[in-house]
Amino acid sequence: LAKTTQPISMDSYEGQEVNITCSHNNIATNDYITWYQQFPSQGPRFIIQGYKTKVTNEVASLFIPADRKSSTLSLPRVSLSDTAVYYCLVSFSGGYNKLIFGAGTRLAVHP
Amino acid sequence: DTEVTQTPKHLVMGMTNKKSLKCEQHMGHRAMYWYKQKAKKPPELMFVYSYEKLSINESVPSRFSPECPNSSLLNLHLHALQPEDSALYLCASSSDYYEQYFGPGTRLTVT
Numbered sequence: 001l002a003k004t005t006q007p008i009s010m011d012s013y014e015g016q017e018v019n020i021t022c023s024h025n026n027i028a029t030n031d032y033i034t035w036y037q038q039f040p041s042q043g044p045r046f047i048i049q050g051y052k053t054k055v056t057n058e059v060a061s062l063f064i065p066a067d068r069k070s071s072t073l074s075l076p077r078v079s080l081s082d083t084a085v086y087y088c089l090v091s092f093s094g095g096y097n098k099l100i101f102g103a104g105t106r107l108a109v110h111p
Numbered sequence: 112d113t114e115v116t117q118t119p120k121h122l123v124m125g126m127t128n129k130k131s132l133k134c135e136q137h138m139g140h141r142a143m144y145w146y147k148q149k150a151k152k153p154p155e156l157m158f159v160y161s162y163e164k165l166s167i168n169e170s171v172p173s174r175f176s177p178e179c180p181n182s183s184l185l186n187l188h189l190h191a192l193q194p195e196d197s198a199l200y201l202c203a204s205s206s207d208y209y210e211q212y213f214g215p216g217t218r219l220t221v222t
Contacts, residue, residue: 034210041199041216041218042215042216043115043201043203043214043215043216044154044201044211044213045213046210046211046212049210087153098156098159098167099144099156099211101153101154101155102153104153
């Protein structure tokens with residue numbers, strides 16, 4: 001599975017848009033890019049998944065360029081409750097979905 | 112029902128004890144997972160069950176013994192653990208190609 005690299009931490013303020021970029025140079029043809037959010041002492045929660053171009057749901061957008069060697073998670077108008085760790089993962093599905101978590105990005109949203 | 116439940120929430124055990132962690136899901140998912148997470152670290156995959164068969168064992172010590180009695184239940188039997196095994200143990204489930212749903216975890220302390 002491809003290894004991912006993302007910033008260790010980021011700071012933002014309420015109401016701002018936050019973009020977290022992840023690099024995954026060795027992504028394979030069958031791999032998907034998935035982002036999870038985790039609050040302290042809770043299990044990770046799925047945010048968004050994509051294969052190429054752009055995916056949008058009610059909480060985030062995911063931008064993936066044509067070469068798929070990186071991706072950007074965009075969180076519009078963050079609030080204090082978005083303070084969490086965000087994990088970028090490359091996942092392969094073949095009857096099960098093996099996930100290897102990288103270090104993640106600790107996002108702190110300030111008032 | 113999109114919930115993965117785990118019991119107990121907290122567990123304290125001595126190094127000579129035998130205990131079990133339980134996980135349950137009723138989403139019809141055929142893949143279930145155990146992860147271990149130390150403080151301020153990402154989750155680490157331990158085991159994957161696919162269609163009730165053990166598909167992946169990530170070189171986990173034999174003092175951890177997984178069991179999948181049926182498609183909705185996953186157990187993790189613990190025996191002769193070490194203090195360094197203290198961590199948050201997370202269970203997750205997924206169907207093919209889609210996101211994993213994580214439970215809230217069991218906080219394990221080995222004394």
